[in-house]
Amino acid sequence: MTTTAGGTGAALLEVPEVGPSAPAGGPPTSGRRIPTTITGDKGALACLVFLAIVVLMAVAAPLITKLSGWGPYQFDSAAINSDLGGVPHGSLGGISGSHWFGVEPQNGRDLFARIVYGARVSITISLSATLLTGILGVVLGMLAGFYRGWVDQVISRLMDFLMAFPALIFMIAILSSLPSGNRPVLLVVVISVFGWPYLARVIRGQTMTLANREFVEAARASGAKDTQVVFREILPNLRGSIVVMTTLAIPGFIGTEAGLSFLGVGVSPPTASWGQMIASSVSWYSVDPMFFAIPGAFLFLTVLSLTVLGDKIRTLIDQGEAA
Amino acid sequence: MLVGLVATAALTLSACGGGTSGTSGQSAGPDAKAGQGGTLQVLANAAFSHLDPARGFDGGVNNFYRLIYRTLTTQGAAPGAEGTKIVPDLATDTGKPSDGGKTWTFTLKDGVFFETGAPITSADVKWGVERAWDPEIGIGSPYAKQLIEAPASYQGPFKSGDLATIATPDAKTIVFHLKKAFADFGSVVAQNTFTPVPKGQGAGNQLDSKPISSGPYKLADYKPGASLKLVRNDKWDKKTDDVRTANPDAFQWTFGLDPATIDERMLAGQGTDADAIAGTVQAATVARMQTPQLKQRTMTGINGCTTYMGLNTTKKPLDNVKVRQAINLAVNKQTVRDADGGSALAEIGNTIQPPTITGRVDYDPYPSPDNKGDIEGARKLLTEAGLANGFTMTLDTRAQPKMQAMAVAIQQALEPLKVTVKINTIDTATYYEVIGTTSQQHDAAITGWCPDWPSGATFLPPLFDGRNITPKGNTNLSQLNDPGVNAKIDEIAKLTDVNAANAAYGELDKQIMALAPVVPLLYEKVLMLVGSNIGGAYLHDGFSGGIDLVSVGLKDAGK
Numbered sequence: 001m002t003t004t005a006g007g008t009g010a011a012l013l014e015v016p017e018v019g020p021s022a023p024a025g026g027p028p029t030s031g032r033r034i035p036t037t038i039t040g041d042k043g044a045l046a047c048l049v050f051l052a053i054v055v056l057m058a059v060a061a062p063l064i065t066k067l068s069g070w071g072p073y074q075f076d077s078a079a080i081n082s083d084l085g086g087v088p089h090g091s092l093g094g095i096s097g098s099h100w101f102g103v104e105p106q107n108g109r110d111l112f113a114r115i116v117y118g119a120r121v122s123i124t125i126s127l128s129a130t131l132l133t134g135i136l137g138v139v140l141g142m143l144a145g146f147y148r149g150w151v152d153q154v155i156s157r158l159m160d161f162l163m164a165f166p167a168l169i170f171m172i173a174i175l176s177s178l179p180s181g182n183r184p185v186l187l188v189v190v191i192s193v194f195g196w197p198y199l200a201r202v203i204r205g206q207t208m209t210l211a212n213r214e215f216v217e218a219a220r221a222s223g224a225k226d227t228q229v230v231f232r233e234i235l236p237n238l239r240g241s242i243v244v245m246t247t248l249a250i251p252g253f254i255g256t257e258a259g260l261s262f263l264g265v266g267v268s269p270p271t272a273s274w275g276q277m278i279a280s281s282v283s284w285y286s287v288d289p290m291f292f293a294i295p296g297a298f299l300f301l302t303v304l305s306l307t308v309l310g311d312k313i314r315t316l317i318d319q320g321e322a323a
Numbered sequence: 324m325l326v327g328l329v330a331t332a333a334l335t336l337s338a339c340g341g342g343t344s345g346t347s348g349q350s351a352g353p354d355a356k357a358g359q360g361g362t363l364q365v366l367a368n369a370a371f372s373h374l375d376p377a378r379g380f381d382g383g384v385n386n387f388y389r390l391i392y393r394t395l396t397t398q399g400a401a402p403g404a405e406g407t408k409i410v411p412d413l414a415t416d417t418g419k420p421s422d423g424g425k426t427w428t429f430t431l432k433d434g435v436f437f438e439t440g441a442p443i444t445s446a447d448v449k450w451g452v453e454r455a456w457d458p459e460i461g462i463g464s465p466y467a468k469q470l471i472e473a474p475a476s477y478q479g480p481f482k483s484g485d486l487a488t489i490a491t492p493d494a495k496t497i498v499f500h501l502k503k504a505f506a507d508f509g510s511v512v513a514q515n516t517f518t519p520v521p522k523g524q525g526a527g528n529q530l531d532s533k534p535i536s537s538g539p540y541k542l543a544d545y546k547p548g549a550s551l552k553l554v555r556n557d558k559w560d561k562k563t564d565d566v567r568t569a570n571p572d573a574f575q576w577t578f579g580l581d582p583a584t585i586d587e588r589m590l591a592g593q594g595t596d597a598d599a600i601a602g603t604v605q606a607a608t609v610a611r612m613q614t615p616q617l618k619q620r621t622m623t624g625i626n627g628c629t630t631y632m633g634l635n636t637t638k639k640p641l642d643n644v645k646v647r648q649a650i651n652l653a654v655n656k657q658t659v660r661d662a663d664g665g666s667a668l669a670e671i672g673n674t675i676q677p678p679t680i681t682g683r684v685d686y687d688p689y690p691s692p693d694n695k696g697d698i699e700g701a702r703k704l705l706t707e708a709g710l711a712n713g714f715t716m717t718l719d720t721r722a723q724p725k726m727q728a729m730a731v732a733i734q735q736a737l738e739p740l741k742v743t744v745k746i747n748t749i750d751t752a753t754y755y756e757v758i759g760t761t762s763q764q765h766d767a768a769i770t771g772w773c774p775d776w777p778s779g780a781t782f783l784p785p786l787f788d789g790r791n792i793t794p795k796g797n798t799n800l801s802q803l804n805d806p807g808v809n810a811k812i813d814e815i816a817k818l819t820d821v822n823a824a825n826a827a828y829g830e831l832d833k834q835i836m837a838l839a840p841v842v843p844l845l846y847e848k849v850l851m852l853v854g855s856n857i858g859g860a861y862l863h864d865g866f867s868g869g870i871d872l873v874s875v876g877l878k879d880a881g882k
Contacts, residue, residue, distance in 0.1 A: 075658050075735050077695075082657070082665040085609025106606060106661050106728060176750065264722065268748055270731040280724060283583050283607040 034316050044312045047305035054302055058119040065113045069098060072117040072272045076108030093290030101294050104277075105284050111294055114272035118295065121273045122302065125187050126253035132192035134246050137199030138238070144200070145207025146230060156204070159197035167194040168259075175265035183267045191256055199245050206241055210234045240317040247310035251303040258299055274299045353622055357859030357876025363571040364599035364854070366585045370548045370578040373463070375530035376518035377454045380463035386866035388515055389567065389873050390553060390574065391536045395429050395448065395497075395512035398776070400566045400874050402861040407679070407777045409510045412566060413443065413519065413537075417509035424504035424819055429512065431495045436558040438536040443519045445497040449489045451520035453480040459527070464514040464775065472500045481526055506819045510776045539569035539873070551576040570859060570876025583607075589852040590617065597854040598877055600870050604850055606664030606725075612852065622860060623850045626868035627679040628773035629672055629782075630663070632718070632733065632842040633758075633800030638766045641716070645708040647839035648689065653701035655736040656694040659844050662728035669845040675786070675832050677846045679777050679864050682825025688836040698739050705740055713741025717765035720746055721754045729769055729844070759797045768800055769844070773867050778821070779828020784812050787835050801840030808835055 038044045057064060065071055079094050080086045086106030088094030093102030093111070101111035144155040171190050178186060210216060216233050224232070258275030260266040267273045274295045281292035373379035376392050389397065397412040399405045409417055414429040421428065435443045455461040455468055457479025472488040480486070490498040501508065511517075519537055520530070534542055539561075540553035553574040561569070580588075585601045586608040592599075604612065612621055632654070640646045656671045663669045671694045676683040691697035705711060720730040727748060734744040747765055749757050758768045775781040785791065789804025811831050818824040836843075849868035853860055858878040863871035 073731075073735060073738075075655075075661075075732065077657055077661060080661060080665075081610075082661050083667060084613065084665065085606040085667055086661045086665040087607075087610040106664070107658060107732065108661075268746065269727050270734065270746075283605050287607055287610045 033320065034313060037316055038309070038312055041312065044309060047308045050301055050305045051309070054119050054298070055123060057116045058123040061116045061120050064116050065110075068100060068110065068112055070110030070113050072109065072113040073270050074109065074113075076103060076110070079103045079108040080105060087284075087287050088291075093288045093294075095290065102288075102290050104280075105288050105291060111277075111291070114277060115274070115295060115298055117272040118274045118277065119298070119302075121184065121267055121271060122254050122257060122299075125184055125191070125257045126250050128184075128188040129191040129195060129253045129257075130246050130250050132188060133195040133199055133249060134242065136192065136196035137245075138203055138235075138242060140196065141200035141203025142207050142230065142234065142238075145204040146211055146226075146234070148208075152204070155200070159200055162194060162197045163201075165194065168256075170194070171256075171260060172263060172265050175260060183271070187257060187260065187266060191253055195249065195253070199242075199249070202241055202245060203238060206238055207234055210237055240320075244310065244314040244317055247313055248307065251306035251310070254299070254306070255303055353620065353853045353857050353860035353870075355858045355878055357568075357570045357857075357874075358878060358880055359570055359876070360572050361598060361877035361880030362573040362575050362595075363857075363875065363877060364595050365574065365576045366580055366588060366596075366599050366601040367576060367578050368580055368582050368585065368602070371551070373531055374534045374542075374545070375460065375525070375528075376451070376463070376515040376520075376534075377457070377460045377525075378463045378531065380515060381867075383867075383869070385515060386863065386869045386872050388518070389538065390540045390569075391534055391538045391542065391556075392515070392518040393435070393443075393537045393564070394514065394517040396509055397513045397566055398863070398865040400568070400863075400871055403864065404681075406861075406864045406871065407681075409513055409776075410566060412513070412564070413448070414512070418512065420506075420508070424506055424508070425501050427499045427501065427508045427512075429497050429499075431497070432563050433495075434560050434563050435537070436560070437519070437521055438541045438556045438558050439521070440558055441521060442494075443537055444494040445491040446494070446522050447519040448497050448517065449486075449491050450480060450522045451518050451525075452489060452516055453486050454520060454525055455479070455516040456483070456486070457481060460525070461516070464516045466511045466514050466775070467516045470501050470505050470508065470511060472502045504817075504819065506824065507776075507778060507780065507821050510778070513776065539564070539567050540574065543573070548578055550578065567873040568859070568876070569873060571880070574872070586852075589854070592620070592852075592855055597856040599854045600857060600860065600875065601851060601853075602869075603668070603848075604852060606668060609664065609667045609850065612850075617852065620852050620855060620857075621850065622853060622862055622870070623667070623848055624862040624868055625670060625678060625846045626773075626849045627677050627777070627864055628771050628847060628867055629675060629677045629843055630669075630729075630769070630771040630845040630847055631672070631675070632767055632769050632844060634767050634840055634842065635764055635800070635802055636840055637761075637802045638716075640708065640710055640714050641766055643708050644838055645704045646710060646714075649701040649704035649708070649740070650737065650742075651689040651839045651842050652691060652697045652704065653737055653740055653742075654733055654842050654844070655696035656844060658695075658732040658736065659729050662732045663725060663845055663847065667848070667850055669847045672843040672846045675835060675841065675843055676779055676782050676828070677774075680774060680779055680782060680825075680828075681777055682779060682822070682827075682829045684829040684832065686833060688833065689839070696736050701740055705742075713743065715743040715745065716767060717745045717747050719749055719754075719758050719765050719768035721751050721769075722748045723751055726769055733769075756796075758800060760795050761792065761797050761802065762794065764797075764800070770800060771847075772798075777864065778825055779831065780816075780824065783828055783831055783835065784816075787840065788812050803835070803838065803840040805838060808838070 079099060080088050088103045088105055090096060095102040099110050101115060103109060103111060140155050144152040174190055216229060219229055219233050257266060261273040261275030262279040266275055277295040284291050371384050371387060372381060376388055393413045395412060395414040396409050396417050399408045399410050411417055413431055413435055415432055419428045431445055437443060452467050456473060456477050473486055477483045477486060488500040521535060524535060536556045539556055539559045541556040543554040544552040555572055582605050586604050588596050589601050590611060634641045634647050636642055660669045660671055673687040718730050720726045730746045734746060737744055757763050772786060785798045787799060787803050787808055789809050792799045792802050811834060815824050815827045849862060856877050856879060858876055860870045860875045862868050
């Protein structure tokens with residue numbers, strides 16, 4: 001069990017690098033073309049709709065649970081059979097009018113409410129981690145690529161070190177040894193520390209190419225300072241890569257958060273988390289398969305949607321740049 | 324002394340398969356008579372803590388030790404109260420007190436031998452007991468050290484030599500001189516530390532890897548953490564042993580199996596698993612055991628331990644008895660039980676002492692309808708204490724799904740009182756060490772306690788004697804130091820009649836609960852599946868509800 005989850009987590013962290021055609025740094029992609037094309041594609045549109053639902057759930061969680069009638073931490077002893085080890089009453093894991101997705105075995109907490117609140121945890125952690133890795137990756141990658149020399153040496157060796165590190169094992173070790181203070185923040189920090197080199201490496205390479213391009217030379221010749229070159233000439237040209245890399249990183253981080261929670265080092269109970277729900281459903285698979293199927297489906301669909309969407313955006317940007 | 328006891332509790336709560344009481348309605352299956360011969364399989368998750376009898380001290384090993392070791396006396400081999408009765412084992416009787424109960428004399432039986440063929444003499448028993456003082460070896464049962472007179476500097480036979488207070492006038496007689504009179508010393512000599520060890524043997528880790536057997540079986544093969552095989556010890560003579568039937572020719576343990584795997588294998592019962600026994604099933608398996616065929620292979624009973632939440636009386640606002648009483652009233656024990664696995668895996672507990680304790684009185688000091696918690700009553704008490712707006716407290720719990728689920732159930736139950744419970748999850752390996760260190764302990768902790776023999780003497784004094792609070796390895800988690808309770812403990816210790824003492828402990832239980840230093844939560848149950856070829860199995864009250872290994876066997880050894 002551990003190996004599988006570990007493998008998945010590690011694999012998800014390694015965000016595929018942008019294809020060789022991307023660093024060409026052509027004209028900036030049209031901001032309008034991407035949304036139009038995506039809404040035209042049925043698969044991508046479905047992904048977008050699903051993601052919109054998940055985000056809406058996360059944002060409006062308290063309102064939604066008020067509507068459904070059960071909070072995420074509220075026990076419902078009446079919904080479970082204490083004599084049979086706490087298995088939910090009724091078929092399909094206790095799905096009923098009052099518990100839309102059924103209940104959790106042994107305590108009767110509403111699965112719908114926990115899925116909704118779990119989306120909050122997944123989205124918050126993955127977006128925060130993406131933001132942090134984005135900032136770290138772009139800043140450090142550009143520093144290394146632009147200044148070269150010893151700056152590049154230091155940053156590149158640090159990246160090599162972090163990338164060669166068995167990240168998942170180290171994350172488990174760190175998270176289980178740290179006191180259980182503010183778990184979500186800890187998770188974001190730990191995930192980001194090991195996540196930024198993947199973005200930074202691409203940014204560094206592209207910055208190096210861009211810095212030698214004619215338009216940068218021209219800017220320098222006309223007396224532009226370093227900051228102007230970086231912010232006016234190079235950064236706008238990195239936009240495509242940053243968008244693609246971060247979009248593809250989000251599902252990775254969602255998976256990593258779920259994986260760490262599954263392994264018992266993620267958010268601490270009673271906070272609802274999809275990974276944790278899947279972990280506790282393992283022993284119930286034969287008597288209450290829905291307890292596994294529901295959080296599993298949400299996790300799967302979220303990661304799938306983000307990956308498909310990220311892929312689509314990458315293709316579009318590549319096409320735009322080739323055009 | 325505390326380490327051993329804490330280990331007991333640790334093992335119980337990890338549900339690695341202690342015993343069960345014989346009160347259960349056992350089915351025809353495992354109850355049927357066992358024949359001789361065959362190899363009995365045991366599937367286990369956790370390996371044995373120690374094979375050295377001076378070191379190991381928990382429900383799991385105590386039961387196992389009876390297969391390879393004999394002690395001066397031992398517990399009976401029968402379901403129910405018969406099982407907790409002390410009967411002679413190596414000794415001819417349960418001891419003769421003299422000097423008002425300060426001196427105890429035991430005489431060894433004839434014809435008892437070690438697996439080496441050497442006769443067991445009183446000098447070997449003495450050597451075995453002396454090892455309990457060795458700081459490195461004597462980490463198991465604390466009672467020898469606590470009760471037998473010894474110089475304060477005595478550190479076991481390897482470091483300090485001979486202990487004069489244990490006399491061996493001849494090869495068959497052994498005399499113990501105690502610090503003070505102790506009426507129940509006949510039960511004490513059934514503890515693991517009273518196992519004979521050939522004089523001069525058993526230094527360091529020697530017995531942990533190669534025990535020297537005095538019982539019906541001896542070690543044939545041992546891979547720590549993986550497997551252990553016992554075969555018959557041909558030097559053991561059935562005629563000298565009224566307790567052990569020793570049915571199978573061999574026992575084969577397999578350790579390190581995933582609990583879910585064990586459950587699946589026991590449900591299927593294929594191949595050699597038909598000859599297998601295992602520990603308590605997981606909550607998720609309960610629903611699958613309801614078919615008549617499986618019910619016939621099911622054994623259940625309470626494990627004789629109490630799971631409770633200790634409230635640290637030195638912390639504010641828990642120093643106020645009203646606040647502690649309010650928490651006692653408010654906790655919804657139904658949801659706590661569901662978190663533990665429902666009614667099949669636990670009974671709701673309201674008294675400190677579990678039902679297996681002799682002299683225990685059943686009462687409910689803080690009643691609520693269906694044990695679901697009396698929020699109104701609790702609110703009234705909190706208002707009287709000036710805490711109508713609630714407070715925040717930290718609850719320590721082990722990083723184990725079951726324990727965390729119980730903590731969450733308590734958190735939920737106290738929420739309507741505006742009491743915010745912060746759950747502090749502590750790593751399983753260090754949990755008991757952390758909560759036993761008074762400086763690191765928080766406001767409350769979920770833990771458990773099992774009696775070392777079914778008497779209040781091994782339950783209430785270690786948990787509530789205020790003079791036993793130590794900075795490290797503390798077992799008085801509530802840090803209760805009440806003069807009334809302390810005085811009563813002293814008063815009971817002076818009683819020479821064991822029955823009167825047990826009855827007095829029943830009353831002391833009430834006196835302590837009036838102060839509400841703990842919230843008794845559950846009496847956990849053992850619920851196990853045995854293979855279809857298992858016979859003579861019953862749950863032994865003395866071994867936290869484990870199947871009595873010295874009586875179990877195979878119905879048909881040739882199968």
